[in-house]
Amino acid sequence: MFLCYNFKLIDAGWSSLVARWAxxxxxxGSNPSPATKFSKWPCGGVAQVVRAHGSYPCCPGxxxxxxxxxxxxxxxxxxxxxxxxxxVKKNDKILIGLSGGxxxxxLLFCLNKIKEKFNLELFGISINYHLRGIxxxxxxxxxxxxxxxxNIKFFDFKLNPSELKLLKKGNIQDNARNFRFNIFxxxxxxxGIEKLALGHNLDDRVETIIMNxxxxxxxxxxxxxxxxSNFPWKKSFKIIRPLLTxxxxxxxxxxxxxxxxxxxxxxxxxxxxxxxxxxxxxxxxIDENYKIDLKKNxxxxxxxxxxxxxxFDKIIGEKFKQLLNSHxxxxxxxxxxxxxxxxxxxxxxIYLTAIERLQGTRLGIYSxxxxxxxxxxxSRKGTVQINLPNDIVIEKxxxxxxxxxxxxxxxxxxxxxxxxxFNTGDYKYLNYKISIKLIQKSKVRYSKNSxxxxxxxxxxPLLIRTxxxxxxxxxxxxxxxxxxxxxxxxxxxxxxSRDMIPLIFSDSGELIxxxxxxxxxxxxxxxxxxxxxxxxxxKYR
Numbered sequence: 244m245f246l247c248y249n250f251k252l253i254d255a256g257w258s259s260l261v262a263r264w265a266x267x268x269x270x271x272g273s274n275p276s277p278a279t280k281f282s283k284w285p286c287g288g289v290a291q292v293v294r295a296h297g298s299y300p301c302c303p304g305x306x307x308x309x310x311x312x313x314x315x316x317x318x319x320x321x322x323x324x325x326x327x328x329x330x331v332k333k334n335d336k337i338l339i340g341l342s343g344g345x346x347x348x349x350l351l352f353c354l355n356k357i358k359e360k361f362n363l364e365l366f367g368i369s370i371n372y373h374l375r376g377i378x379x380x381x382x383x384x385x386x387x388x389x390x391x392x393x394n395i396k397f398f399d400f401k402l403n404p405s406e407l408k409l410l411k412k413g414n415i416q417d418n419a420r421n422f423r424f425n426i427f428x429x430x431x432x433x434x435g436i437e438k439l440a441l442g443h444n445l446d447d448r449v450e451t452i453i454m455n456x457x458x459x460x461x462x463x464x465x466x467x468x469x470x471x472s473n474f475p476w477k478k479s480f481k482i483i484r485p486l487l488t489x490x491x492x493x494x495x496x497x498x499x500x501x502x503x504x505x506x507x508x509x510x511x512x513x514x515x516x517x518x519x520x521x522x523x524x525x526x527x528x529i530d531e532n533y534k535i536d537l538k539k540n541x542x543x544x545x546x547x548x549x550x551x552x553x554x555f556d557k558i559i560g561e562k563f564k565q566l567l568n569s570h571x572x573x574x575x576x577x578x579x580x581x582x583x584x585x586x587x588x589x590x591x592x593i594y595l596t597a598i599e600r601l602q603g604t605r606l607g608i609y610s611x612x613x614x615x616x617x618x619x620x621x622s623r624k625g626t627v628q629i630n631l632p633n634d635i636v637i638e639k640x641x642x643x644x645x646x647x648x649x650x651x652x653x654x655x656x657x658x659x660x661x662x663x664x665f666n667t668g669d670y671k672y673l674n675y676k677i678s679i680k681l682i683q684k685s686k687v688r689y690s691k692n693s694x695x696x697x698x699x700x701x702x703x704p705l706l707i708r709t710x711x712x713x714x715x716x717x718x719x720x721x722x723x724x725x726x727x728x729x730x731x732x733x734x735x736x737x738x739x740s741r742d743m744i745p746l747i748f749s750d751s752g753e754l755i756x757x758x759x760x761x762x763x764x765x766x767x768x769x770x771x772x773x774x775x776x777x778x779x780x781x782k783y784r
Contacts, residue, residue, distance in 0.1 A: 317497040320488045321353040328470045330483040331357065336364045336436045337483075338427065341397075343369065343385035345498045345505040346442030350486055352503055354440060355393045367397040368430055370423055373407055374415070375510060385506045400426050416516055424475055431480060443468050443484045446491040446522065449541045453521050459610040461591055466549050467541075473603035475633075480603075490538065559592045566593065574647040575601060579620045582644060590617060597646045598635065607632040620644055626738040628652065640737035652739065664705040667776075672707050672745050675758065676781045679705075684768065684775050693779035694756055696766040701755075701776050706748040714746065716754045717763050727754070730761065747778065 325331055331354075339354065341347045354365060367390040371383045383399055390397035402410060402422065410418045427439055448467040455464035470487050474480035486494065498505050514520045529537045562585070568576040575597045582590055591613045599605050608631065615629050619639040626640040636652045638645040645652075662672050670677045687695050715724040731741045747756040755765045758780055768775055 317349060317486070317489050317493060318353055318356065321485050324470055324485050324488060325357070328483075330471055330485055331361055331363065331438075334362050334364075335438055336366070336434070337438045337440050338366045338368055338431055338434070338436045339395075339440045340423075340427070340442070341367045341369045341386035341389060342442075342508070343382035343389070343506045344442070344508055345494050345503075346444055346486060346491075347386070348389055348442075348503045348505040349489075349494045349498055350440060350442040351389060351393055351395075352498075352501065353485060355395075365393070365395040366430075366434060366436065367395050368427065369397070369399050370426055371399065371401045372410060372419055372422075373402060374410075374419075375508075378506075378509065382506050382508070385504060389504065398430060416518070428474065428477055428480070431474075431477075437480050439474060439480065439482045441482060441484055442486055444486050444489050444491050444494055445538060445542055448487055448545060449526070449538045450518050450521050452541050452545060453525065454517060455609075457517075461595065461608075461610055461613060462548065463552060463592075463595060463605060464609070465544055466552065467545050469549065473599070475604045475606065476602060478600070478603040488542075555592075556596075559589070559596055562589065563593055563596045568643060570600075573601065574645065574651045577644045577646075579639065579642050579644050582620055587617060590620075594646075598631070601635065601646055601648070602633055616644075625732065625735065638739070640739065641735045643737060645739070662707040664707065665703050670707070673709075673743060674783045675745055676783070677707065677745065677758070678777075678779045678781075680777045680779075681774055682777050684772050687768070687775060687777075690779075692759060692781065693777060694762045695768055695775045695777055696755065696762075697768050697772045698774040698776050699772065700766040702750045704750055706752075707745050708748075709742060709744065710746055714754060716757060716761065717765075719762050719764055719767070721764070727757065730757075734760065736760070745780075 331337070337354065339347065339351055341351065351365075351367070354363065357363070358365060367386065369383050369386040371379050373379055375382075387397055387399060406422065410422060412418070431437065431439065452465055452467040455467065458464075468484055468487060470484055472482050474482055489497075497503075510516075511519060512523060514523060526537055529535065563577075566577045566581050568578055570576065577593070577597065582593065585593070594613055594616045595605050595608065598608055612631050616637050619627060619629060619637060622639055624639075626638065628636055628638045630636055630649070634649050636647055636649050638647075638652060662670060664670060664679060667679045667681050670679070681698060689695070710727050712728075714727040716727055716730065717724045718730070727746070728741070731744070736744070744760065745758045746754055747758065749755050749765060753765055754763060756762045756778060759782075766776075
C-alpha cells in the first residue's frame with residue numbers, strides 16, 4: 244500500500260483526477276470512458292483514473308490514503324511557498340482579504356496554524372458590493388463568522404449609492420478591483436499593516452495567464468500572478484499569495500474535510516465575464532478535446548518564467564540605473580540616446596521596470612502599450628506624449644524619455660509664483676538657489692551658471708518668475724526681440740523644462756536674463772563699469 248500512497252494526484256481543475264482501486268477494470272458494469280485509462284500497479288491490481296466532480300468511490304484503504312494526501316497537500320504547499328518565498332516574517336501584521344469563499348477560508352486556516360510560531364497579528368477584511376442581493380449579505384456574514392471563529396479583528400465595508408453607481412460604469416470586475424484595493428490600502432495605512440494576504444490559487448494564476456495572452460501581454464505576462472508582489476500605488480506594501488500552487492478543487496476538498504465553513508459565489512458561473520468563460524468553457528474544452536492538462540502545463544511555464552525573470556531582473560536593474568537621468572517618487576527620466584543602443588526586447592523590459600517603480604506593479608500594461616512607448620523614442624517631434632492606464636503619462640522630449648503621473652506633466656506656463664528682489668543675497672525659487680552679489684569688475688569670472696550686469700544701470704527691485712505667453716527678450720549682441728518660447732524651442736529645451744526656467748526682469752519690467760540660457764543687451768558691462776552685479780545659480784534635482 245505504501246507504493247500506492249506515493250501515487251501523484253494531478254488535478255485538472257474544478258473537476259478532479261481520482262484513482263480507484265479495483266480488481267475488475269469494469270466499474271459498475273460500464274465501459275471506461277475516453278477519459279479513463281488503466282495501468283498495473285507495482286503492488287498488483289488495476290488502478291483506474293477517471294475524471295469526477297469532487298467525488299471519490301467508496302474503496303476501503305486506498306480512498307483514505309488519497310484523501311489524507313489531498314487534505315494535507317494544501318498546508319504542505321502553503322509551507323513550501325512560505326519556505327521558498329519568505330512570505331511571512333516574524334511579528335508580521337497581515338491583512339487577509341476574506342470573501343466568505345473557500346480560498347480565503349483555507350488561507351485563514353493556514354495562517355492561523357503558523358500564527359504562534361511567527362507571532363503574527365492577523366486582521367480580516369471584507370467588502371460588500373451589493374451586486375448579488377441576499378448572497379452578498381450572506382457572504383459578508385460568513386466572512387465575519389470565520390473571523391470570529393479564529394479570533395481575529397474584522398473590518399467590513401459596504402459601498403454607498405454613489406460608489407455603487409460608479410462601480411457599474413464600464414467593466415464591473417475591473418472597477419470592483421480598483422475599489423477593493425483602494426479600501427485595502429486605506430485600511431493598511433490606518434492599521435500600520437504592510438502585508439496583504441489573498442487566497443488566489445493555481446486556477447486563478449492560469450486564468451490570468453490566458454487573459455494576458457488574449458490581451459497581448461509581454462513574456463512577463465505569462466507568469467500571471469506572483470507569490471509575492473508590490474501593492475499597487477504603494478511599493479513598500481506587499482501582497483502575498485500562499486495558496487498559489489494549490490488548485491481550486493484541492494482547496495474545496497480541504498475545506499470540506501477540515502470542516503471549514505465557506506460559501507460559493509454563484510457569479511463565478513456567469514459567462515458574460517471573460518475570466519468565467521475561460522474558467523468554465525475554454526479550459527475544460529481544451530482539456531477534453533486535446534487530451535492535455537492545460538493548467539499543469541501553464542503552471543509549469545509560469546514557474547519557469549518566474550525564476551527566469553527573478554534572475555533577469557537583476558541584469559535589467561543594472562541597465563536601468565545606467566540609463567537613469569533623474570527620478571523622484573512620481574517621476575523617472577531615461578536617456579533616449581542610450582535606450583536606442585538596446586534591442587527592442589530589452590527596451591520593453593526597461594519600460595516595464597520604470598512603470599513598476601512608479602506604481603509598484605506592471606498590471607494593466609500590455610504589448611500595445613510597450614509598442615507605443617517604443618514608437619515615441621523613434622519620433623522626430625521635439626516633444627510628444629502618450630497616456631497609459633492608471634494616470635501614467637510617457638513623454639518624449641528631445642533626448643529624454645519621461646515616465647510620470649499626469650500631474651507631473653501639467654503645464655506651468657504662466658505665473659506660478661513671483662519673487663521680488665530688493666537687495667543682494669541668496670534666494671530660493673522653485674528648485675533653484677539664486678545668488679545676487681555686488682563685486683568688482685576685476686573679479687568677473689564667466690561660467691555657464693553665472694552672468695554679470697552693470698551695477699550703475701541695474702536697479703532694484705528685480706522680479707523673478709516663470710514664463711508667460713508673449714514673453715520676449717533681446718538677446719545679447721542682437722537688436723530685435725525674439726519670443727522666449729521660440730528661443731527655447733530652437734535651443735531644444737524640453738517643454739517641461741521650458742515652463743520651469745526662472746526669468747529675471749529689471750525694475751522697468753524688461754527681461755534681462757533667462758537663467759542659465761540667455762542674457763539680454765540690458766545693463767551690459769563696458770569700460771566705464773567699476774562694480775558689477777553677479778547673478779549665479781545652482782539647480783537642485
